[in-house]
Amino acid sequence: MKKNTWIAIGICIALTLLAIDGSTGWGWADFRPLRNFDYFGLGISWLLFIFVLIRDKIRGEA
Amino acid sequence: MQSANSSPWKYVITWLRLYFGAHLFFSGIRFVIDGYVPMVPGLAGQYLAGADAIGMYHWVKYMEAIYGFLLLTNRFVFLTLILEMPTTVTIFWLNTFISATPRQLFSGPQELLMNGLLLLAYSGYMAACFRPTLNPMWPWDGWNGFQLKGKGGLLNTRPSLVGVSVEEKEPA
Numbered sequence: 738m739k740k741n742t743w744i745a746i747g748i749c750i751a752l753t754l755l756a757i758d759g760s761t762g763w764g765w766a767d768f769r770p771l772r773n774f775d776y777f778g779l780g781i782s783w784l785l786f787i788f789v790l791i792r793d794k795i796r797g798e799a
Numbered sequence: 800m801q802s803a804n805s806s807p808w809k810y811v812i813t814w815l816r817l818y819f820g821a822h823l824f825f826s827g828i829r830f831v832i833d834g835y836v837p838m839v840p841g842l843a844g845q846y847l848a849g850a851d852a853i854g855m856y857h858w859v860k861y862m863e864a865i866y867g868f869l870l871l872t873n874r875f876v877f878l879t880l881i882l883e884m885p886t887t888v889t890i891f892w893l894n895t896f897i898s899a900t901p902r903q904l905f906s907g908p909q910e911l912l913m914n915g916l917l918l919l920a921y922s923g924y925m926a927a928c929f930r931p932t933l934n935p936m937w938p939w940d941g942w943n944g945f946q947l948k949g950k951g952g953l954l955n956t957r958p959s960l961v962g963v964s965v966e967e968k969e970p971a
Contacts, residue, residue: 741801745810752814759905766901777825782817785871789813799806 742790742799749786753779803920812920816870819913823883824867830860843893859886877921880914887914 760775762768793799801808829835836856839847850856863886866879887910894907927933 739806741806742810745807745814748807748811749814752811752818756818756909759902759909762902762905769902774822774825774829778818778821781821781824781871782814785817786810786814790810799810 738790738794738799742793746790753783803923808920812917815913815917815920816873816876819917820867820870822867822913823863824871827860827862827864827867830857831864839898841898843897846893846897862886876917877924880918880921883914884918887911 756779757771757775758764760769760771790799803809803812836847836851838844847856850859862882866883869875869879891907891911894903894910898907
């Protein structure tokens with residue numbers, strides 16, 4: 738994959754970690770485990786994101 | 800700066816669209832399936848109870864389910880982001896200034912950031928609204944400016960910015 742695609746994946750991982758920290762409150766609020774809401778949001782977004790990456794990789798765009 | 804339709808921004812925007820879409824879809828479909836209304840203490844809870852009592856809450860949730868589906872399937876994304884903005888601002892206000900617990904101080908701005916950043920990413924299509932003077936124009940007349948094949952072609956915009964090749968441009 739191209740360098741810019743890896744940069745995008747890095748940014749998305751950082752945003753994912755931020756969303757997880759925001760939901761759990763780890764380190765700054767009373768800890769609350771991830772909810773189904775979080776599993777669904779992050780799971781679906783990453784599943785479809787990987788699908789887009791593979792599709793674009795096959796097309797030679799990613 | 801790289802165009803919004805070029806890597807890396809294209810993929811960051813894609814992930815954000817999918818995450819916001821899944822977030823809205825789950826929130827909406829949960830209500831559609833089992834009528835779940837969160838128990839929120841204080842003034843924010845009274846606001847939600849009031850919205851529920853006048854029958855507005857369920858419309859918001861049905862809209863969230865539809866908007867989430869549209870964002871996930873990449874259809875009418877810009878329109879969806881505009882239509883979702885009033886709900887986003889309400890959530891932002893309630894969480895940030897009314898509830899204002901540590902977790903809500905994160906989730907309120909998060910909601911506004913997700914919708915706002917996505918709106919920013921697509922707002923090139925509404926650049927005309929930043930002009931100080933405009934003549935009236937019906938939407939169906941404005942539509943003539945979008946006659947390129949592919950996704951989001953603007954007649955007078957460099958085709959590479961919106962992801963269509965020059966060959967795809969329809970003859971005038």
